[in-house]
Amino acid sequence: MPSLSFLSTVGGMILFTWDCVLLTLQRKTKWHQVLDQIFQVGVRSLGLTVAAGLFVGAIMALQIDLQLKDFGAEAFLGGLSTSTTLRNIGPVLIAFLLSGKVGAYTSAELGTMEVTDQLNAIRLLGASPLEYIILPRIWAVVISSFLLLIVGLMVTIFGGIIFAEVIGVNSLNYIQNIPRIVTVWSIVLSVIKSFLFGAIIAVVSCYKGYHAKGGSVGVGIAVQSCAVTNLILIIITDFLLSMASSCLQDIFKVGYL
């Protein structure tokens, strides 16, 4: 039963998150380890994020330009492509890449620790692996994914501007058009999305790595199921947040929020 096992995974992850939140509230987080992990995980992914951001921005500018050409509304190119990228496509696509880079790296590392009995060695010493190994990694992945997503989203804007210059749209017109359509609420929404996607990547990858079993093949399986679960949860969360934003607009009767 694939659906049943998916539900039990989600339940396990919620309990896992609850444990970690409790530990954090008891001030058990080792912040210097978190900083170490942020360097390990975050700084090494910066190049990938920048490359992905440039291409995502360019792709969206190209697509929106194609669609607007049919209606002669090219004046809106800058605003529409930036707004679409910031609100949806950018966070989703960059979070896909980060779930491959950051999430799979974390789950592979934790899975290797688990199958080579390093976590059991920590338990044998009377310490909790949740506190010493998992908690710093979770916080590091949350913080670094959030920051990387924000950087990636900023780079998408540059990608759009560069591409607009390539296809012969004046980049000044393009930039002037951005604040007319990108509202404050769009930016707040994309920041909320970035944070939640970072949290999803952190919890899923740590959970999957922590529960890996069965030798080096088990690590591969853990990485694979971590990546799939990440993507599905990111897409569903993205839909729910968009839905919530649109419902808020309907409730408060604002033309654009």
Next chain:
Amino acid sequence: MIMTWLGRALILKVGEFLATFFLWISTVLSMIKQLLKLKFRARETLLQMYLLGVQSVLIMVVAMGFVGLMLIIELAFHMNLVLKHDSLVPAFSALLMVRELGPVITCLLLTSRIGAGIAAEIGSMKISEQLDALKMLSIDPIDYLVVPRWIGSVFAAVTLTVISLAIAIWGGAFLAAQKLGTSPGEYFNTVFFFVKFPDLAHCIVKSAVFGSLIPIVAAYQGFNCGSDSAAVGEAATQAVVRTSLYIIIADFLLTYLFYAI
């Protein structure tokens, strides 16, 4: 100092890209050899089609259904903001779906579904010296392992893209009827008026290209897997990351090639 570092990183990346490209060429060549000699590995290929394609259907349907719904909401927001009415939302969402998000998101999902698996499988075969055993039996690993996966993956990418496009557009019809008050007949009329045959053809070509990238990059990472216990996980990670980045770059290049030139 930073220039040497950058230069070394660039040379490594380019070298890896070229090696992957040569693996792609040798896979295609050995597939052609199989076809010419009529020594087609039918059982392996059918098994891989089942494992890579059929078993991914559920994930694709769930994910792309949500993408279709999400696109309707977002485009309704933007159309209301710019054009002050939302009669063109179905057309824009279907066009964006067919031209861009359908192939890309399907193949990114397929990457993490099968790319990590292929890399882990071939990597653990290398660690346990099964690849050497194959060579001892004078079986070419590319011929025996990569070609069936390559055919299976291209097949899976194309069929899953078509299925997920259908699901996404159908889900969009449902949400448009609920939220915008567009009747399904009106919705499909607009969609069929704006989505032309070349769009669908380009969509199929794109997904075939992306699907042919996935097993090659994964197999390359698996063949170059180290020998300690951390290596398999590392190979699986690298396979997912590289393939996702290659897919996004290939998408940009293909879209530019199809539409802008």
